[in-house]
Structures are given as C-alpha cells and as structure tokens.
Amino acid sequence: MLNSHNLTDFFGIPQKENSACMINENPYNFVSWDSDRLLVTVGDSWSWGYDLPDRLTSVFGYILSQRIGSDYLNLASPGCGNYFMCCRIHDLSCIITKLKYKKITVICTFTEVAREFNGPYDRKIDYFEWAKKNLDFGYDDLLSFINQQINDKIKIVVDNHKSVDFIFNTNFVDPIGFDDLNMLSTPWLKLYADSIALAYSLPCYFVSSWILDKIETFHEIYPDYDKKKFLTWGVNSVNLANSRKKIMENSVDFSTTMHPLNKVHQLYAEYLEKYVK
Numbered sequence: 358m359l360n361s362h363n364l365t366d367f368f369g370i371p372q373k374e375n376s377a378c379m380i381n382e383n384p385y386n387f388v389s390w391d392s393d394r395l396l397v398t399v400g401d402s403w404s405w406g407y408d409l410p411d412r413l414t415s416v417f418g419y420i421l422s423q424r425i426g427s428d429y430l431n432l433a434s435p436g437c438g439n440y441f442m443c444c445r446i447h448d449l450s451c452i453i454t455k456l457k458y459k460k461i462t463v464i465c466t467f468t469e470v471a472r473e474f475n476g477p478y479d480r481k482i483d484y485f486e487w488a489k490k491n492l493d494f495g496y497d498d499l500l501s502f503i504n505q506q507i508n509d510k511i512k513i514v515v516d517n518h519k520s521v522d523f524i525f526n527t528n529f530v531d532p533i534g535f536d537d538l539n540m541l542s543t544p545w546l547k548l549y550a551d552s553i554a555l556a557y558s559l560p561c562y563f564v565s566s567w568i569l570d571k572i573e574t575f576h577e578i579y580p581d582y583d584k585k586k587f588l589t590w591g592v593n594s595v596n597l598a599n600s601r602k603k604i605m606e607n608s609v610d611f612s613t614t615m616h617p618l619n620k621v622h623q624l625y626a627e628y629l630e631k632y633v634k
Contacts, residue, residue, distance in 0.1 A: 358455055359430065361387050368432060368448045374477045377436030378402070384434040386413060394427035395458040396633075397449060399442045400466035403528040403545065404433035406622070408612035415619050418464070420626035425633055427462070438472030440479070443507045450514040453521060462522045462633055465511075466545060469530045469563035470500045474571045475578070482506060488579040496590040497533065499575065500562050504534025512537045524632055529601060529615075531560040541632065548628055549621050550604050557604070561597040569594060 359367075364385040371379050378384075384405060398404050398418035406416030413419060422429035432445045442465055453461065473479065487502055488494060515523050515538070525538045529546040543551070550557040563569075569591055576582050605615035612618060617625075 358452070358457070359387050359428075360389070364430075367452055368445055371434050371437060371441070375437065375441050375473065376434060379435060386429075386431040388413075388419065388422065388429040390426070390428060392426055392428045393457075393459040394425065395430060395456065395461045396422045396425065396427040397430045397461065397463045398433055398466070399445050399463065400433040400528065401437050401442075401468040402433070402435035403468070403617060404466045405431065405435050406433075407435050408614055408616040409618060409622065415622060417622040417626040417629070420623060421464075421629055421633070424626065424630055427460075428458070433466075437468075439467050439470065439504060439507050440473045442467065443510050446511055446514055450518060453518055460522075460634075461520075462524065464524045464526070464629060464633075467504075467525065467527045467530075467532065467535070469565060469568060470504050470533060471563060471568050471571055472565075474503060474568075475574050479503070479506065484575065484578045488582075496572065496587060496594075497562070499572070501534040504532075505536070508535045508537050515539075522634055524629070529564060529605065530562050533560070533562050543628070545617070545621075545625050546601070546604060549610065549617070549624060552624060555604055556600075558597055558600040561594075561601045563594070564598045564601050566595070566598070 364387060365383050368385055370381060370383055373380050396418060404416070404418065406412040409415045416431065418431050419429055432449070434441060434445075446463065446465065449463065491498060523539055524541065525535060526541040527544040529544070531544060532540050547557045573587070576587075602615065605611040610618050610620045
C-alpha cells in the first residue's frame with residue numbers, strides 16, 4: 358500500500374501556518390525490504406536527520422529499522438511542532454488497519470513545547486477559562502496544559518490501536534504534560550550527555566528564544582497576570598535553555614545548527630532498540 362511516491366496521499370505535508378521548513382513539500386521517506394514489520398518515526402528536524410551526511414541511511418530510524426529487520430516510514434518534518442506530530446499520528450491511525458504488517462512500532466520524539474501556541478492548532482482551546490480556574494498558575498503549568506491537549510488526542514489513537522506499539526520520547530528538552538503516554542525515561546540529548554559525562558540541567562522545556570515571545574502573547578488572552586512572575590520565570594527559562602544549548606554548541610557530534618550527527622543518531626538507535634519488542 359505504501360511506497361515512496363504516494364505518501365502525501367495519506368499524510369499531510371507542512372504548510373505555512375504549521376511549519377517553518379519545507380512548506381508545501383514532501384518531507385517523508387519510506388523504505389521497504391518486504392518485511393512483515395513496520396517501523397514509523399515521527400518528530401521534527403532531529404528525527405528527520407537534518408544536517409546529516411547521507412541523511413536517508415544515517416538517521417536513527419533507518420539504523421534501527423535495519424537492526425530489527427523492518428520496513429521504515431519516516432514521518433518527521435523539520436521545523437514542525439508537537440501538534441504537527443499529533444496530526445501525523447492521526448493520519449497513520451486512519452490507515453493502520455489497511456497496512457499488511459504483522460507488527461507496527463511507532464516512535465514519536467517530541468520537541469520543545471509551544472512552537473504552535475496561539476495558532477491554528479489551538480484556536481479552540483479556552484486559555485482564558487483555564488487561567489481563571491488556575492489563578493495561581495505558574496508558567497510551567499501553562500506549558501503542561503499546552504502539551505496535555507496533544508497528550509489527550511494521541512491517547513485516543515493509542516487506545517484504539519492496542520496492537521501497535523507506541524513509544525514516546527523527547528529530543529533536546531524534557532517532557533511535560535504527556536502524563537498518559539509511554540514516555541521513555543531518558544531524552545535523546547540526555548542520553549548523549551550521559552554517554553560523555555556532561556552535566557544536564559533539569560528541567561528545560563524549550564530552547565528557542567522565540568518561544569518565550571510566543572508565551573508572552575498569553576497576556577493578550579489573559580491580561581490579568583503577574584508580570585513579575587512571568588519575568589522571573591522567563592529569566593530562569595533562558596538560563597536553562599542556554600545551559601542546554603552548550604551541550605550541542607561545544608560538541609563535534611552536533612552540526613553548527615545544533616542538530617545531532619552520525620554518532621548521536623547511532624546512540625539513539627541503540628537505546629531505542631532495547632524498547633522495541
């Protein structure tokens with residue numbers, strides 16, 4: 358059913374309103390060895406293999422698929438956020454029963470929270486009402502609430518497809534708000550940091566500075582906020598982000614755009630293999 362030419366018939370592609378890269382292009386890849394098993398990876402540029410030499414065969418999903426002897430479908434897309442990943446999992450759920458595989462494993466590696474905050478994906482979420490009910494909220498609580506919406510949508514898919522193995526993790530950030538999903542205990546970047554005995558500050562939920570600007574737009578939705586609390590939280594978040602960036606900036610194992618190179622993909626594939634049945 359699946360082949361390298363028909364993926365966009367089943368899976369939505371990046372659009373201007375939901376992605377920063379590959380707008381109106383097909384970012385997906387499918388490799389078949391006529392296996393009765395399928396490995397699906399979902400994620401952003403890290404899972405896509407951005408900046409990798411020989412990307413198609415060096416990305417962790419390809420490496421893992423070879424190790425377990427499965428066909429391989431990469432639904433990752435550079436510049437996307439967690440809502441986009443949620444939609445690709447939903448797309449997959451619509452065709453799972455039509456796929457002639459005995460075993461399907463889905464590995465979703467989430468990225469930093471709130472990339473798509475206050476946009477097309479969450480326009481129906483009543484953030485104002487949430488704030489009214491949580492008057493003493495901290496901004497980490499808001500981040501958790503944002504991801505909880507994604508958690509709830511994906512949980513429906515997981516519950517409806519018990520025969521599929523779903524594995525969830527995060528890339529360079531720590532998980533928040535994914536309480537109902539089968540999250541692995543070690544984020545991808547922590548796995549690397551631990552392997553070379555580097556300090557890994559906790560917790561960090563986003564690294565990109567522009568996400569702080571997005572969160573600040575929450576005050577347009579809920580003007581009655583504690584500005585001092587936001588500023589204190591913002592400074593702390595920036596410090597955590599800078600600490601996290603140093604792991605990637607000072608390593609030959611990452612590109613100049615802070616994307617993992619071959620060694621880090623190999624490390625992640627080996628780690629994931631322990632959890633693939």
